Amino acid sequence: MTEGLKLTVEEGKCVQASAYVPADNFTEYHVREDVDVMFKISIAVLAECLNIFGSAEESSLKMYYRCEGSPLLLVLQPQSVHNVMTDCEISTQTPDSLLDLRDSDADEVAKLVLKAPAFLALLADLERSCDVLELNLSPEHPNVSIVTYGMQDRSCIDMPKSSDMVSSFSCEQALTLRYQLHHIRLFMKALALSSKVVLRFSSNGVLLLQLKLEKEDQRQMFSEFYIVPLLDD
């Protein structure tokens, strides 16, 4: 896309995560304007290639892609050492159809803006052995309560909209949603990189989580997670 680069991964048709790298993150960015260039690659292989000089090393990166069927070419050069470079050819595939979780018929029923570090700490405190996270949202106090059920206990965290970690809260009608805790944990890593997080709940229960990823002296990148709710038994 002319706006930038978007990476999307899916897990079990229940979670879809995307990362956006806007074009202004690159010193040079050229793409065909008439079509969206799209292909599928192994994320594990891409991650290994990008870390070929170790995750602590800042490297310069050039990426090339010619046309459908041709590999994605990466050229990496570490900034601290000059006599070395790596080039990678990652084979590409035609993409499978991506889930479209953005349902235009479903309205947004609640929206929460939270401070990411506090939200991350809260999630990290949740009981590890639990499978399900229940979220109660209501216009009445305590506005948000997060409930987990363990083997012998039920624990509940209340988050009123007056709390320091809640920047904004809107919800018209009380609702209860349940998600796989395992799915929730998937976005914790991204949460650690961001300062603010937006949670949007649509009437079909799908949770959309939007994050702005920040790193000092770098331009902004964004990521999004769609998480499908658990249905009542």
Add this chain to the structure above:
Amino acid sequence: MPTTRRQQQASASDPAPEAAHQPPHIVTTISKLSKECVLRLSSEKIYFIVNDDSSGPAPPVLWCEIPQMMFFSEYQLIGVDDEHKDIYLGFSSVNLSRPLVTLKSAKSLKMKLTKKQCPCLTLEIESASSTSQQTRQVTHDIPAIVIPRKCWSDFYEPQVPKPDISIELPSLKQLRTTIDRMRTMSSDVVIRASAEGRLTLQIKTDTAKVSTRFKGLTVEAFEGPIEHSDSESETQINEDQSRLCVCRVDAKKLSMFLNADQISHNRVTCNVVHKRLVTLCLRTDENVHLQCYITGIVY
């Protein structure tokens, strides 16, 4: 077994601070490579030898020579007879590396071959107490097997063919990081070394082809030109094939050998026998000489 006739004592008191850190690093490197190792003691040098775990009597995969003078202030060795002056001991390398880690804060180390319930390599480590003037003495007994003379020949220095190229290696730490990334994608790595001082590591899988190229490395010896008659030596633009040595090796083994980056060294070279063998040679300021042999994989 004539073990009782053997007495051996070596002790290091007051080693140079730098030198004292080397043996633990060497032994730790060895323990990561193999569970078992052989210690050979001779009048001039001590040797650590590792044979390939999998196959019985095979040529060593690691050969390390340490001049005893550099590390021991006192060294006594009495062999079986004049013709067999050396002692060969087999033991678990982890058993030796663990106690040696404590050497950092130790004042002295005394190594002895003792006979307890079984033959033991006994380490007596004297270390200063952090709270008082007194010293503590800790004794470690490491069960060892005294290797009988008839088996000594399994542990002789491997006779390797003369390398086609001998090239300086870049930073081992950097190399290991790269190899470890490659290892997650492929089980073997192709090493290419050119007479122009270029070294390339390459993996090829169904999903990716990754090449890391180093340039400007010192070539210490080159015995070209080399025959390239088959398809494996993929043509690279601007690279004269007759000036290039290639060997495909196991990525895991290579990574394990690169653990040697913990040993502070002054020079590491990579010797390649075209398509057959890669030897990594590491030398330290104390004249410790460590060699690792990785045989090439041929399809």
